Amino acid sequence: MLLPEAMSVDLPMFSRLRRAIALSKQHQQDQAQQIKTWQEIVQLAPVGFLQVDGENQLLWCNQQAQKLLRIHPNWRQGHTQLLIALVRSYELDQLIEQTRIAQQPQVQEWLFYPFSQDAEEIGDRLGVTLRGYSCLLPDGDIGVFLENRQPLVNLTQSRNQWVSDLAHELRTPLTSIQLVVEMLQGRLDSSWNQRLERVLHEINRLIQLVKDWLELSLMEVAPSEHLSCKPLNLSALIHSVWQTLEPIANQKQLTLNYSGPDNLLVEADETRLYRVFLNIFDNSIRYSPRDSQIYAVVTPLMPKTSDLVQRSPVASPVASPVASPVASTVQIDIIDAGSGFTEADLSSVFDRFYRADSSRTKQAILGKNISNNGNSLPMNTGTGLGLAIVKQIVEAHGGSISAQNHPEIGGAWLKIWLPKVSLSAK
Known part of the structure; x- marks a missing residue:
């Protein structure tokens, strides 16, 4: 006679437990769907992203990171492997290590040369300027966003080259104008001297600008x-x-x-x-x-x-x-x-x-x-x-x-x- 009474007491508890389990499963499914959605978004992002664990093993990276760092296409999520074995970049490794030590986000920019075992390819390879932004993740993981700065670097170099060429072309005519103005200072009456002084001041300013730019260009090409x-x-x-x-x-x-x-x-x-x-x-x-x-x-x-x-x-x-x-x-x-x-x-x-x-x-x-x-x-x-x-x-x-x-x-x-x-x- 006690068994039915015990069952009558436990049935509501079992019902609540089943309901809680169902809600928990639904919550897990929702979270899994959210994670999948965010991974798909990050996967298609125009910036690179990678995640490493506490032992610096690559856990996940998006397509852009795989492309920028030349990670082998055979690598897949779940195949844990040391990042340094996949990407030969001392600077990237240092960025992650500095983030662990400082326990705060870090920023670093460097010139990345993809690793290759082909001697001919090594001679022809070009460096890519990357900027990395690190962040702390749960369980000791580190995330790194990678920005390809090479297009901006190329644009800056192109602009600087254009201005340098222009500076070379301006140097000779500006010097000639300066000599003519200095010669006129001694031949015209005093009423023109003030105007000539202003002209000479602006010419000297332009000459100094040309000299400064050529100095920068010279130091940039081969400083040492x-x-x-x-x-x-x-x-x-x-x-x-x-x-x-x-x-x-x-x-x-x-x-x-x-x-x-x-x-x-x-x-x-x-x-x-x-x-x-x-x-x-x-x-x-x-x-x-x-x-x-x-x-x-x-x-x-x-x-x-x-x-x-x-x-x-x-x-x-x-x-x-x-x-x-x-x-x-x-x-x-x-x-x-x-x-x-x-x-x-x-x-x-x-x-x-x-x-x-x-x-x-x-x-x-x-x-x-x-x-x-x-x-x-x-x-x-x-x-x-x-x-x-x-x-x-x-x-x-x-x-x-x-x-x-x-x-x-x-x-x-x-x-x-x-x-x-x-x-x-x-």
Whole structure:
């Protein structure tokens, strides 16, 4: 008699359990359908996407990623294999590893050369510029979106070549016009002198623009071939550049606050490196308020800490650390007290023909071209190529440069890293 009573009690529970199981199965089917739908969308996306597990085994990738990375067509989802075995790309592997270490998304751009065992194909293969955006996924997986930047690179190279050809064609006629105007200055009456001065100023600006562009093109094609490197005293070079610009700086009562060793030698091309500091100090002087300081802080970095040291000079004089003869890299911080860069401009300050935001530009002062030891000063020419040239020269020396706003002073903060550094005995 107890069995029917027990069954009468359990039947509603069994019914609810069956209903819950049915709902769970339906939910799983819905989720599976959603996953399938999203995979189909990602599969047809114009950007590449791949997913690796915690052991860097490729779990899944879409058609675009398979095409960009030249993954063998026989590979299929479910055939777990190490990514490095399928794609011989150190940069991609590093991007994934950096994402694991930092536990946050990373971005990296590199030139990818597809792997091939055919000797003839290796000689004919062309690199593809890729940009990878990584992201963290559940269960320790990493996802990477891949963007093919090669069409943009080709377009930029084509544009630059066109402008370089135009610059070559303009150089001779501009020089001829300059000579004619200079000759007329001594032969016409004084009422025409002011007009001729304005014409000559614009001609000089165009000539400087042509020179700047040709300089960029030259450094871009074969940077190391156009460098004549020798050991240079970095402190002496910085002070030499400042002395050249000092007449302009004195008009606004600006001073240089230098901090760093006086015996630091860097293996560099003197003329090119002079141009780097010339362009940077020129910008700093133009955008600094009156009665302020421009800081130049030179810090030798040890081999083990070269990638870690990020010094932050403050408004007061900074004492440099004790230098060591084993320093392999030098960090140079140049800071002004101006309004700094806007957030929108920070990503473009090293682009060609970049012009500063009007709020920063309006602080610029008027100046004149000065020369020192054959180095022409592009003061206030407004070509928009100054920092682009700086970046090209620094990278040609194997260094790097970045721009940001100083957190305490508020002005522009340019950081330069140069290799091949040593300390002289004196």
